[in-house]
Amino acid sequence: MNMTRTTTTVHSVPVAPTMGALRPLGLDEVTITGGFWGRRQEVNGTATLAHIGGWLEREGWLANFDLAASGGLPEGRRGREFSDSEVYKYLEAIAWEIGRRGAAGEATDELEARFRSVVARVAAAQGPDGYLNTRFGRPGQPARWSELEWGHELYCLGHLFQAAVARARTRPDASDGLVDVARRAADLVCEVFGEGGIETICGHAEVEVGLAELGRALDAPRYLEQARLFIERHGRGTLRAIEWGRSYFQDDVAVRDAEVLRGHAVRANYLAAGAADVAVESGDDELLHALDRQWDTTVERRTYVTGGQGSHHQDEAFGEDWELPTDRAYSETCAGVASMMFSWRLLLAQGDPRHADLIERTLFNVVETSPSTSGTAFYYANTLHQRRPGAEVDADTVSRRAESSLRAPWFEVSCCPPNVARTFASLAAYVATADAAGVQLHQYAPASIRTTLGDGREVALEVATEYPRSGSVRVTVLTDAAEPWTLSLRVPAWASGARLTVLDAGGAVVSHSTAGPGAATVERAFAAGDVVELSLPVEPRYTAPDPRVDAVRGCLVVERGPEVFALESVDLAGTPLAASDFADLRVDPAAGLREDADGGVGATIVDERTDARAEVPLVRYHDWAERGPSQMRVWLPVVGA
């Protein structure tokens, strides 16, 4: 950690460390104004939120709170033991969406009313001592805290806390009561699980990251301390061993002693995110460095080219190093969200662009892959190889996990849809940061940015880009500065040969340079109208795997900018390969890659059995399975390999 900071203003951010290299800019400072992510945010804020709300009612997961208040539990309860958490993530998503919209308006008023109505139902279910869970503690239900391995009680509260943080930071003066509900629950957690209390952990990490942020948001060191206690208790084997071993819930090794993320991929990343918060707030450099090391090893050895994590269906877990099967890739959507949370905290603490690289890769190729274009159907797991066309899914039916089908509207375990929704609603908070010296752009989208540097100077920027279709990112400075400050733009690791041009308000080139992967910086006493233009080479490219990944030996993947492409069988129709067995298809890299004006990519595909060949358009991985059942593969076997 290389700086200490005292936050004075409440910004609309999911994570607000009091120390660290970079200060995140909030939804009050950054607005995504269109483009790829702007379109997704629109769909998310309308169709997806409405869809989730509808299913929460329909499945009775919201009604569970009403039953709790009216004494109708346990008889009438519906859903799995963690269904409360989906309601909290839904609240968090709405809170960010309201924050994102900024000014009031009819649609926002409607969302606000919806938010308050759900909060009221949740609040009515809370016990007088702050306890809140619809599944435990009543006559006929298991006792409170009696099933910590699988009960998810603290996990649910972690999501409640994150929802409260979102509300506190977007509508700090709201009187809906969510923050009070969270505070009372958090106080109870500290009483019950504090020093001398029940000295164990929850089987699904999440309360740590929730408590830590609630502590920051409410200036409550007690919550941060409780998060620290939970972090430190991992690895002591206080949970009962389960079939898949204690690594499943990271109770095998102390967080600071672990060498790599392991076990259940969502749990592992939520825990690491919470541990990063604790490390930063307590100045625990040893812990932070341990987490950084784990991140490195996990990204090198246990992460798919999409950014996806989790190789096992059985236990939704990481595999061993280099164990990255494509057809059995689990790559859970929520693990993608959780991985972003972990990476973002390391980025804020250390300022290393590699963490933003992984966030970008994961955003485009995991989190964006989950929802359909329409925002109303989702992948829970994200395979990299579909050998048999997946089944159609009825829009009216609850799915298991959509492991071998098209996207599904809802799941029995439906963690992913609201996780996607809260991430997209808060996406502007991952675009940029500031420090004393200037502003850093991490993700590229058309955006308006207005913030205050560490030294108090106001800075405003306008970002114009069609990224990722185009590699051109044009940043116009809207404010004059007497003294120089630094604008920093991330150059992704895949972008070799990036160029950076600075123009003055008259359009004259001030400087022109090439920029290697990392951060390209311009230090200048910017005048209003100055433009910094980053040109990233987004031509399609072949990428070879690490030779230690057995599952994709002899294969290449096609990428273009941050997007991974795939071969999808629907694109073979009308080509000489229409009748080919998908398993016989190979790519001929010697024939190059074709790029069309739209950013589309075509590769030369060969049937090794018949020698038929054709140039076939590839599909952006996040767009696959949008045109009905089909086969698909991300890694393409090379001719003759």
Added chain:
Amino acid sequence: MNMTRTTTTVHSVPVAPTMGALRPLGLDEVTITGGFWGRRQEVNGTATLAHIGGWLEREGWLANFDLAASGGLPEGRRGREFSDSEVYKYLEAIAWEIGRRGAAGEATDELEARFRSVVARVAAAQGPDGYLNTRFGRPGQPARWSELEWGHELYCLGHLFQAAVARARTRPDASDGLVDVARRAADLVCEVFGEGGIETICGHAEVEVGLAELGRALDAPRYLEQARLFIERHGRGTLRAIEWGRSYFQDDVAVRDAEVLRGHAVRANYLAAGAADVAVESGDDELLHALDRQWDTTVERRTYVTGGQGSHHQDEAFGEDWELPTDRAYSETCAGVASMMFSWRLLLAQGDPRHADLIERTLFNVVETSPSTSGTAFYYANTLHQRRPGAEVDADTVSRRAESSLRAPWFEVSCCPPNVARTFASLAAYVATADAAGVQLHQYAPASIRTTLGDGREVALEVATEYPRSGSVRVTVLTDAAEPWTLSLRVPAWASGARLTVLDAGGAVVSHSTAGPGAATVERAFAAGDVVELSLPVEPRYTAPDPRVDAVRGCLVVERGPEVFALESVDLAGTPLAASDFADLRVDPAAGLREDADGGVGATIVDERTDARAEVPLVRYHDWAERGPSQMRVWLPVVGA
């Protein structure tokens, strides 16, 4: 089916079709007298049986029957819902072992006493109406037949029936009562599940194959008819859908309409074996051909090089075509046993040596891989790639499934140890068959064979071989024949360049020929002392995978005769590769393979990171993990691939 046969004599065989191409020779006709399988049978009949009996007592699975008789259920019951079946497989194994030993003796008397004691305990638990299960039907237990998806009631009875068949065919005059117990239970099954009864199936196939054979053994067409009903009811969706779909228990598609084995690999093969029995007995050629087609596709596309089947840990199931991950190979031991059962029935029906080829491959590389040399520890799943040295297993502890450890003494789900035991005890029954024209040898082991041909002639043979260490199989005819008969010897598909020599009693060469894969035959009016010598080329060889198996692209496997070899990290000690990362190792096929006098094989291994190289001894796959924790891989990536 090309012949009809009426069996007149009871032979000690697990399968006795009344029609088909080949008649199996029983333990009363074939004795394995030593060699590779003779050693295994000795260990199995002593150490393994004692081990299993000890654990069945220790875990209370035998005591469950005592509790059933004394009214101590459900309170005192221990073990999973299918634990009764392990007792039945144990009984079946003892029955075959007694049959294998033939003449009485102190050790056999002890086994016989043990058998009778266990049967008495089982019999005491049977209800007055024939119902027998320690988990269902009593006050405080689920009702009979109320949980057919997961209850395993009929599955358990299927194993009871197979045990009774083993007893009826090895000690037909025994008065222990096991056959009566089975008959009463089978009668109840027919009453309850016959036409107009509960028209559904068991979630785990096995009762079909058990009923069919009991019907054959007791000449009870009613049981065969009930087996037929169960077979026909598969695919009607009468079981409730489960998370993994109805294909898990083969209730998705009618057996005769399916194109390939799918779902749970043990269930699939037990079902196919039972369906083959039904097809043969009812002259249902359509069904038999459907099964044959399914076998072909399954072997081509869904079977590991070891013969192992089942690619998923999650549901212990087959994957899609070509989905054969090595590090996540499940390849359950019981699926190997079940696959042998299916193949054996097709072999008897059709006489195609390919079915015996798969049996051999599976025997050496799956069934023999499960038990330790000592016969007291087992693999449940048989991975083809161990990335991290597996954990040591306490000899006193029940394991989950030993998925990532050394062999374990016992499992919570302990189907595999007794399944291995019954298979090895009855192994002589898989060695040879007869038809009207002669005798067919399918598996090679030192053996004494004495049988009667279809035309009533007595034939006796002595097989001498050190197979698979040596490829020489020497068959001495012990009987004179006035008319010619045909001795047929299987030439495995891997054996190109096999040679067949016929010598007369004086040692003079009568004929000499080469023999391609399939069946090598000698038709001759054999005189006592005549010798037929088959010479199979067992030099080590590299085998390339089907290019559609993505998981092993760019890899080769080393085989020698029927045995698959593996690279095991313990063998790197003392070589220049001792410090190498196992993931960096490659094989250099251009350097050839070394074979030592003992049949051991060495390959040239290269560290692609350091360029270090060494000739390293490979381990027979079935012997791996016998020297402590180590890394292992069967498929070796090729240098530069």
